[in-house]
Amino acid sequence: GDSVTQMEGPVTLSEEAFLTINCTYTATGYPSLFWYVQYPGEGLQLLLKATKADDKGSNKGFEATYRKETTSFHLEKGSVQVSDSAVYFCALRIGGGADGLTFGKGTHLIIQP
């Protein structure tokens, strides 16, 4: 079946450090790929997405590129801030928006001032 693997946390970084959170997937079809972020006490929010190979999703300084050859969708940010502290989930979807998502386990990111 479909699955998403992402690096275990927590990941602790200092402010202004470079961030990479790895995500790889296995899928029976051609998936769309997503990164969601969950701040404490809030629901998951879509951070960025990519729907086909070589697409780059970007938002709030975060980027991820859909790499079909390595089945990866790694999340990166050049300079993190304390406010980026949250749990980040990588996910895939086969089909359209009315289909469910398959999530990774989530990575807890802690940014220290």
Added chain:
Amino acid sequence: GAVVSQHPSWVICKSGTSVKIECRSLDFQATTMFWYRQFPKQSLMLMATSNEGSKATYEQGVEKDKFLINHASLTLSTLTVTSAHPEDSSFYICSAFRTLGPDTQYFGPGTRLTVL
């Protein structure tokens, strides 16, 4: 915009009782809503997909008689955990797919269920 609420945010119940969790899209219509379950330090697992006015579609391994889903309106879906047992204790999260708008699911904040 695109806010999804869940009620209650947490609930404690005795074994054998039933618990209803509500998921509402506050400012948009959602023909499709999803229910996920999350165990500690685990990923969200899709339980079922509910479409307004029709029966829910359950994922393999999810007991439809135990987890009753009703999607009676375009803004409300409910999940009822029937005859709850301690192993049903979990974090339940809903999401809603906006009928008109971006190809995106919007998530509620989740409901923590503890069965004693």
